[in-house]
Amino acid sequence: MRTKKSLFVCVVLSLVLLAPVFGGGQQEGVPGVTEDTIRVGSTMALSGPVAAIGGPMAEGLRAWIAHVNNAGGIHGRQIDLRIQDDQFNPANTASLTRRLVERDRVFAMVGSLGTPCVLAIMDYLNDRGVPFVYQGAGATQLAVPPKQYVFPFQPNYLLEGNVMATYMVEELGLTRLGMVYRNADDGQDAYNSARETIEKAYPNAKLVEAISVDPYSSDFSTAIRRLQAADVEGIMLVTFNPQTPAFLQQAYEFGLTDPVILGSYANADASVVAAAGPDAGEGFQVMAWVAADLTDPDFPPWKIYQDFVGRADAIPNAFAVAGMIAGELFTEGLERAGRDLTREALVEAMESMDNWQGQLVPGATYHPFGDGTDVTSRLGIQAMYVLEVQNGGLAPVSQWIQYRDLD
Structure with a gap:
């Protein structure tokens, strides 16, 4: 009798101890989710060669999250x-992400930066069922498959390479094109896409010179001489800051001033224009996808940022706007996922978005x-537009340009 009574007590105690895991609300058994918090991770280059991108992006993400928290959070949480500094080093990204997932037990990852870095953790997170929302990168592999x-x-760079070529041929009427691109996954994706778009859609145009450059090189003299010898009319430039202003300055010094130079969207920022200087930067064109006024301090969403930085x-x-967009999309x-938050509920909630327009998204x-056979299930926006440096500022010079279907 005593044995049965003891067994009964043990079973009851076991059920009580397990209740927080299996009962009391499904969310209570989910990593990173408590009654009043949702723990989220991110990796950014807060120091190192691309801190000029990572620092502002992290600030923008923090600003949006602070705005949401100050308004009461999400369903009371x-x-x-938790943002970790990976210094734009994929090995650091991988180890820091494992720490966030396995030690800190974050619910999800959001807004991590850089193509080589996010590709280093993409499969790890997906295989473990950890949602990975918004990446500061345009690698095609993130979306396809x-x-x-x-x-x-x-x-992604598949889209950008396509739109860059479409803009130069269709809107500017150029036929002799050159390209300078990073010798990395992002640059290679953009190059392959631009080349294929020109070959299949524009038989009267030709990519007469394409040059891959070391992602950390600062000397572009050889590339510039090759572009001059090829007599190009337009140059597609897929590099990041600080390489982009260095290329523009050297192109100006070498007299490569006639071709239209069109940069990738990572350069749609005043810091790139300022670093290039008024002579080398003027007339530089750049791809863009953020529909926001970066000159008007009274643009309503900027109040969120202003409150955070205290100015x-x-x-x-x-780059800060990109962080804010990451925060808005994730929150x-x-x-949409509701109070009973699980990772699967977040996935279903994200999948319910159909051309959702936010304050910045x-x-x-x-x-x-x-x-997994629907290749469109994880695509982002499918159009871009072009900005141009005019009198030291960035001004739009095109309408939205849609992806050119090559089928």
Whole structure:
């Protein structure tokens, strides 16, 4: 009798101890989710060669999360955002992400920066069912083939290379094109896409010179001489800061001033223009996808940033805006997922977005993953436009340019 009674007590105690895991609300058994917090991770280059991008992007993400938390959080929960400095080193990104997932037990990852860095953790997170929302990168591999738990948003380099070529040929009427691109996954994606677009869609145009450059090189003299010898009319430039202003300065010094130079969207920022200088930077054109006024301090969403940095006239740069968009997209997913938050609920919530327009998000669409055969299920926006440096500022010079279908 005593044995049966003891067994009964043990079973009851076991059920009580397990209740927080299996009962009391499904969310209570989910990593990173408590009654009043949602723990979220991110990796950014806060130091190192691209800190000029990572620092502002992290600030923008923090600003949006602070705005949401100050408004009461998401369904009564505050977001605990933990950003780790990976110095734009993929090995660091991988180890820091493992620490965030396995030690800190974050619910999701959001806004991590850089193509080589996010590709280093993409499969790790997807295989473990950890949602990975918004990456500060345009690698095609993030979206194609689709991954159930990975939600890219920025235009990928497949899209950008296509739109760059379309703009130069269709809108500018150029036929002799050159390209300078980073010898990395991002640059290679853009090059392959631009080349294929020209070959299939524009038989009267030709990519007469294409030059890959070391991602950390600062000397572009050889590339510039090759472009001059090829007599190009337009140059597609897929490099980042500080390489882009260095290229523009050297092109100006060598007299390569007649061709239109069109940079990738990573350069749509006043810091790039300032670093290039008024002579070398003037007339530089750059791809863009953020539909926001970066010159007007009274643009309503900037109040969120101004409150965070404590300056009433502050305007976020393009990289900070990217961080804010990451935050807005992620928190919209959390809001849709509801109080009973699970990772699967967040995935379903993200998949419910159909051209969703936020304060900054220009239109988010995802489809159910299903069996993974729908290659459009994880694509971000599919159009871009062009800005030009005019009198030291960036001004739009085109309408939205849609991806050119090559089928």
